Every structure is written in C-alpha cells, then in structure tokens.
Amino acid sequence: MSKIVELEALSTFVAPGETVGLGGAWMSNHPMAAVRQLIRDGIGDLHVVGSLSSIDVDLLIAAGLVRELTFSMVSLEAYGLAPHFRAAVQDGSLKINEVSGVAINVGYSAGARNLPFLPMRDLGGSQLPEMAPDFYANVTCPFSGDEFLAIRAFNPDVAILHVARADAAGNCQVDGPKSIDDEIARAARRVIVTAEEIVDTDVIVANASSTHIPGFLVDAVIEAPYGAHPTSLVPVYGFDAWTVMDYADVCAAGEAPAYLEQLRGESEAEYRARVLDDDRRTVLAHVAQDVQVLEAS
Amino acid sequence: MTDYRPEELIVCRIAADVDESGVTVLGSFTPLAYAAYMLAKLTHAPNAAVVAFNAVGVPPVQLSLTGTEAALYSRAIAHWSFTTNTEVVHLGNRGLVECVSPAQIDGSGAFNLSVIGDYRTPKVRMPGGAGSPEVMQNYERIIVYFGKHDTRTLVDKVFFRTGERKPIADEARAAKGLLRGPIRIVTPLCVMVKDEDDRPFRIETLNPGHTVEEVVENTGFEVEVPADIGVTVTPTQEQITLLRERIDPYETMRFDFMGAQERKERLRELLQDEWDRALAAAPVA
Numbered sequence: 001m002s003k004i005v006e007l008e009a010l011s012t013f014v015a016p017g018e019t020v021g022l023g024g025a026w027m028s029n030h031p032m033a034a035v036r037q038l039i040r041d042g043i044g045d046l047h048v049v050g051s052l053s054s055i056d057v058d059l060l061i062a063a064g065l066v067r068e069l070t071f072s073m074v075s076l077e078a079y080g081l082a083p084h085f086r087a088a089v090q091d092g093s094l095k096i097n098e099v100s101g102v103a104i105n106v107g108y109s110a111g112a113r114n115l116p117f118l119p120m121r122d123l124g125g126s127q128l129p130e131m132a133p134d135f136y137a138n139v140t141c142p143f144s145g146d147e148f149l150a151i152r153a154f155n156p157d158v159a160i161l162h163v164a165r166a167d168a169a170g171n172c173q174v175d176g177p178k179s180i181d182d183e184i185a186r187a188a189r190r191v192i193v194t195a196e197e198i199v200d201t202d203v204i205v206a207n208a209s210s211t212h213i214p215g216f217l218v219d220a221v222i223e224a225p226y227g228a229h230p231t232s233l234v235p236v237y238g239f240d241a242w243t244v245m246d247y248a249d250v251c252a253a254g255e256a257p258a259y260l261e262q263l264r265g266e267s268e269a270e271y272r273a274r275v276l277d278d279d280r281r282t283v284l285a286h287v288a289q290d291v292q293v294l295e296a297s
Numbered sequence: 298m299t300d301y302r303p304e305e306l307i308v309c310r311i312a313a314d315v316d317e318s319g320v321t322v323l324g325s326f327t328p329l330a331y332a333a334y335m336l337a338k339l340t341h342a343p344n345a346a347v348v349a350f351n352a353v354g355v356p357p358v359q360l361s362l363t364g365t366e367a368a369l370y371s372r373a374i375a376h377w378s379f380t381t382n383t384e385v386v387h388l389g390n391r392g393l394v395e396c397v398s399p400a401q402i403d404g405s406g407a408f409n410l411s412v413i414g415d416y417r418t419p420k421v422r423m424p425g426g427a428g429s430p431e432v433m434q435n436y437e438r439i440i441v442y443f444g445k446h447d448t449r450t451l452v453d454k455v456f457f458r459t460g461e462r463k464p465i466a467d468e469a470r471a472a473k474g475l476l477r478g479p480i481r482i483v484t485p486l487c488v489m490v491k492d493e494d495d496r497p498f499r500i501e502t503l504n505p506g507h508t509v510e511e512v513v514e515n516t517g518f519e520v521e522v523p524a525d526i527g528v529t530v531t532p533t534q535e536q537i538t539l540l541r542e543r544i545d546p547y548e549t550m551r552f553d554f555m556g557a558q559e560r561k562e563r564l565r566e567l568l569q570d571e572w573d574r575a576l577a578a579a580p581v582a
Contacts, residue, residue: 026326074425086421090421100427101426101430105383121435121473124461128430177351177366183378241362296338
C-alpha cells in the first residue's frame with residue numbers, strides 16, 4: 001500500500017493544537033518544506049518539540065503557530081540570535097520548556113520504549129531542572145538508593161522528518177546527518193516523512209544499512225526536493241548560509257511579515273523556482289561534496 | 298619568537314588538552330574550537346577520536362562556513378544517530394574534551410547561555426545551552442574560552458545557571474562515578490583553573506605581555522594568585538603555519554574576537570568568497 005501523499009495533504013496529518021516533534025539539528029536536515037507548508041496552511045496552537053533548532057522553529061514562531069516550545073537551543077549560529085524566538089520569549093507570548101540537549105535524547109528514548117521516563121545522571125548545579133519540572137524529576141535507584149535525574153518521555157502526536165530517500169512504504173534512508181530523527185520516529189504516535197526523492201524498494205534494499213527509519217513506523221511519505229533547504233542535506237546539498245543570512249537581515253529590518261506573506265502565497269514548487277536558481281543549486285551541491293580533508297604532513 | 302595573534306594562542310592552548318585518551322566532540326559551530334581539534338590531529342594527536350554531529354572518527358578538515366559539515370562526514374568511519382553518540386560519549390563517560398563559550402561564567406564555574414536578566418522575563422533571551430549542561434557535568438576536561446576577558450563575561454554571579462559542574466574535586470567526582478578533571482578558562486589574558494569546589498579559580502599561566510593586575514581587574518569573581526605563575530606556551534611556527542595555511546586560511550576562528558558589526562561584515566565577505574569559489578570550481582552545466 002502506498003503511503004505517498006502530496007505536500008498539500010500535510011494538514012490531514014497535523015491538527016492544530018498538537019505536539020509536533022521536528023527532526024534535524026543545528027543547520028542540518030530540518031524538515032523545512034513541511035515547515036513552509038504548515039505556514040501556508042496556518043496550522044497553529046502547536047507545541048513544538050525541537051532539540052537543536054534553528055530557522056525551522058524561528059519561522060514557525062514568526063508565523064504565530066507555536067503555543068509552546070520544548071528545546072535545548074534555538075539559534076541561527078554565526079548568523080545571530082533566532083529573532084522571533086528571542087522576541088516571543090522576551091514579550092512572554094511563548095511558553096517554553098528549556099531542556100538540556102542530552103536529556104531531550106533520553107526523553108525520546110523513553111518514549112520510544114513505551115516508558116514514562118528514563119533516568120540519567122544529574123546536571124550538577126544546572127537550574128534547568130527547577131525551571132522545567134514537567135520534564136525533569138528526581139528518582140531513586142532501587143538497587144543503590146542513589147539519586148538520579150528522571151527525564152519524562154517524549155511522545156509527540158506527530159513527528160515531521162526530512163530524509164534523503166524513501167520508498168512508497170515509507171522505508172527511509174539518509175547518507176549524512178540525521179540528528180535524532182530515528183528516535184523521534186520511534187517515539188511519535190504518527191510519522192510524516194518528506195523525502196528528497198521517492199525511490200523503488202529495490203534501491204532501499206540494495207543499501208539496507210542506510211535505512212534508519214523502517215516503513216512500519218511511517219504514516220505518510222511526501223516527495224519534497226530541497227525539502228531541508230536552507231538547512232543542509234549532506235551530501236546532496238550543503239547549508240545555504242547565504243539564505244539564512246538574508247533571513248536574519250530581513251528580520252532585523254522588520255520585514256518578516258512580507259517574507260512570510262511571500263511564503264504563504266506560493267507553492268513549494270514556486271518557492272524552489274524563486275529561491276533556488278541554477279547558480280544556487282550548483283553552489284549548494286558543490287559545498288556538500290567538495291571536501292577539504294587535510295592529511296598530516 | 299613566533300609572531301602570533303591572540304586567538305592562535307588560545308587555539309594552541311586548547312589543542313594541548315586534546316590527546317588520544319578519549320573522545321573529543323564538535324558541538325555547535327565554534328570555529329576556534331574546531332581549529333584546535335584539527336590542529337591536535339595534525340600534530341601531537343593524529344589518532345584522537347573526534348566526533349562531529351552524527352559522524353564518528355572524523356578526519357582533520359579545512360574550515361569554511363558552508364563546507365565543514367560535508368568534509369567531516371565524507372571520511373567519518375561511522376554515522377551514528379546523535380542519540381547513540383550522546384549515550385556513548387556524554388552519558389557513557391567517554392567525553393575527553395569539549396569547549397564551551399558561554400555568555401557568562403562565575404567563580405563557581407556556573408555558566409549562562411540562556412538569558413540576560415531574569416529567567417522568566419529576560420532582557421535578552423539567548424539560544425540556550427544545547428548539550429553543554431551535560432558536557433560540563435560529565436566530561437573529563439572542560440575548557441571554557443572567551444574572545445574577551447572582562448567583568449561582563451567573567452562575573453560575580455551568572456544571571457542563570459544553564460550548567461554547573463558539581464562536584465569539581467577529583468575524589469568527590471570519582472565517588473559519584475564521574476570522570477575526574479578540572480575546569481579551565483582560557484582567555485586573551487590568561488589560563489585559569491578550578492579543581493576544588495571551595496577554592497576559587499587560580500591563575501595557572503599568564504599569556505605573554507599580560508599581568509596579574511590586569512587579570513584581577515578584569516575578572517568579576519575572586520581569583521587566587523599563586524606565588525609563581527607560569528607563562529602560557531606560545532604557538533610554534535609549525536602550529537601557526539598549519540593554522541594559517543591549511544586549517545583556517547579564511548580566518549573563521551577570528552569571529553569570537555570581533556564585535557557584532559565587524560563580524561557581520563566579515564561573514565558577508567567570507568560567504569561571497571565561498572560562493573564565488575564554489576561557482577568557479579563547479580563544472581559548467
């Protein structure tokens with residue numbers, strides 16, 4: 001049975017008010033085509049669980065779609081603070097749960113195992129546990145009596161992930177960074193995958209060790225070329241720092257509303273035609289493949 | 298004496314802590330730390346295990362703004378889930394070195410990457426610490442580096458403790474099943490170390506040309522001044538050549554030493570340069 005649907009059908013899999021786990025990390029493999037579609041469809045009141053988030057979460061906040069955010073970091077890295085995340089926390093309009101990065105991974109692992117929590121060692125004097133008591137608690141080891149930190153399980157209503165290739169059954173592969181996508185897929189109640197390309201199952205089978213998400217976890221597969229843009233999908237295309245820098249500039253100039261209006265008014269194919277001209281495609285492919293490895297002399 | 302820039306001294310000091318006894322991890326994009334790890338691998342620690350994102354056992358690569366990630370991936374010996382990496386390295390006691398460069402640190406070693414001002418009603422909401430709370434608590438060698446040494450950064454008390462290593466003393470850590478090791482702060486003025494919970498940071502070495510008075514005056518917390526303080530080892534000609542000609546010819550590691558405006562202009566220039574080089578190198582379609 002084919003699970004392939006169009007990007008425009010995303011709204012049938014994500015309802016307003018739901019908890020959405022987004023894949024990707026830093027400036028890699030965020031499900032950006034799906035983020036743009038959420039913005040076009042205006043699916044709001046979301047509790048977004050990121051981990052190492054960047055322009056994905058900032059855009060959703062900019063579009064007013066995020067009620068609550070669970071995160072360990074939201075940053076444009078060298079290109080600045082994430083402007084809408086920053087503003088929404090400062091003006092009190094966004095409820096946040098700041099959970100340290102490794103604890104988020106532990107929480108997803110708990111969710112994947114159908115456990116209410118998993119323990120880890122404590123965070124020393126960090127104040128994060130006291131600020132996010134819904135996510136961190138103390139637990140006593142039944143064997144030693146020692147105290148550990150319990151991390152509440154993450155089981156998002158829906159996971160949205162971007163992969164390099166998938167077949168119609170939703171068997172997914174990546175060749176580069178995949179962040180914590182495997183664990184998000186295992187912990188979520190529903191899994192939506194956007195794929196750079198849809199391939200025959202033979203292609204998946206030929207390279208089975210790259211399959212990180214099996215189809216039985218996946219509910220829908222959407223073909224989305226440049227679906228991680230402007231974040232990277234190494235080795236297909238690199239991080240489009242030029243576009244992220246433009247985004248930072250646009251936001252700093254107070255022009256984010258027009259930027260969002262443009263996104264809302266165009267299809268994903270129109271987005272690609274507008275932003276990804278031949279030169280940009282050439283450059284992004286080049287930086288994802290032309291590697292400068294240094295040999296010891 | 299070899300002519301060097303302040304950031305090169307810091308890079309070489311960080312590199313000195315990277316050896317082949319554990320795993321060094323590349324976190325968020327911090328070119329200065331990346332450069333130090335590459336330098337170690339090209340000099341005294343060729344077999345140092347370096348993990349980047351999901352890529353395990355990465356080679357030394359030339360730094361750029363857009364190509365570093367692909368370069369690291371291309372020759373990794375394994376691609377793990379990031380969850381597996383954190384289970385093995387951060388939680389599994391294999392973390393040797395990772396650098397942190399927070400907005401603030403105080404005399405207890407607590408650092409802040411979360412807010413300026415009150416946590417609930419911040420003046421500035423910063424990005425958050427990613428995995429740095431776990432790094433700070435669990436790794437063997439913690440290096441906190443800064444491009445500037447001043448009382449706005451090295452403060453009496455941080456606005457918020459995103460992370461804090463506790464306990465610090467070796468025996469107390471060992472009793473809790475944690476790796477032993479101190480916290481070091483590396484700045485343009487000096488190297489400071491804290492290896493006991495109830496004792497202040499003390500000056501370990503002074504960078505050439507800087508004084509105890511300068512350090513004390515520009516530090517917002519109490520600093521212990523030992524009777525004899527060494528001099529921070531200066532970069533060798535080999536290290537400088539490697540950094541300037543091979544690891545970081547485009548000077549990405551200077552970003553930590555620039556003000557916001559200069560940094561932005563330099564980023565723009567570098568990106569234009571990377572775009573032009575990529576287009577020039579790509580085969581004509």
